[in-house]
Amino acid sequence: MTNPSGGYERRQERSRRIAPRAQPSGGVVAGPIRDVGRGGRAREQSRVLSPVRIMLFVAILVALALIAYAVFMERGGAQIPILTGGLALMGLALLALSLSAARAIVGAGRAGSGGRAFGAALFGGVCALGAAASLASAVAFGLIWSSLRS
Numbered sequence: 001m002t003n004p005s006g007g008y009e010r011r012q013e014r015s016r017r018i019a020p021r022a023q024p025s026g027g028v029v030a031g032p033i034r035d036v037g038r039g040g041r042a043r044e045q046s047r048v049l050s051p052v053r054i055m056l057f058v059a060i061l062v063a064l065a066l067i068a069y070a071v072f073m074e075r076g077g078a079q080i081p082i083l084t085g086g087l088a089l090m091g092l093a094l095l096a097l098s099l100s101a102a103r104a105i106v107g108a109g110r111a112g113s114g115g116r117a118f119g120a121a122l123f124g125g126v127c128a129l130g131a132a133a134s135l136a137s138a139v140a141f142g143l144i145w146s147s148l149r150s
Contacts, residue, residue, distance in 0.1 A: 053100065056093050063090035080148070084141040091134030098127035 066086030070079050101124025108117035 059093040080145040087138035091131045094127045094131035098124045
């Protein structure tokens with residue numbers, strides 16, 4: 001029996017999403033299969049790098065270039081401000097990557113992928129530690145620069 005709003009079809013589609021599925025060993029496991037969108041086509045999550053992550057990796061490369069320039073090339077009065085800017089950019093990019101990894105941890109946990117969640121947690125933790133170190137160094141160099149100017 002269907003009603004005009006399509007409630008029966010929605011319930012049936014919902015039951016298909018969490019229907020038991022057969023395993024290669026012959027057992028049956030209950031759990032989500034794939035998210036079925038409109039038209040009955042399954043939506044797969046792509047593992048391609050998103051444009052935001054690509055921009056963050058480019059920001060890290062630019063920050064590394066700024067830091068290398070300030071440490072190895074610049075010997076004038078602009079050395080500390082360039083170094084401070086590079087460290088701040090590095091800290092902000094690593095902070096954004098660690099937040100992205102935290103989101104990936106939640107998604108992997110909901111999907112039941114423990115290994116992927118562990119890898120994302122490890123990557124996010126390293127990024128968070130790097131962000132804390134970079135931002136703390138940027139603040140310290142900024143304070144040094146402001147004390148030298150006065």
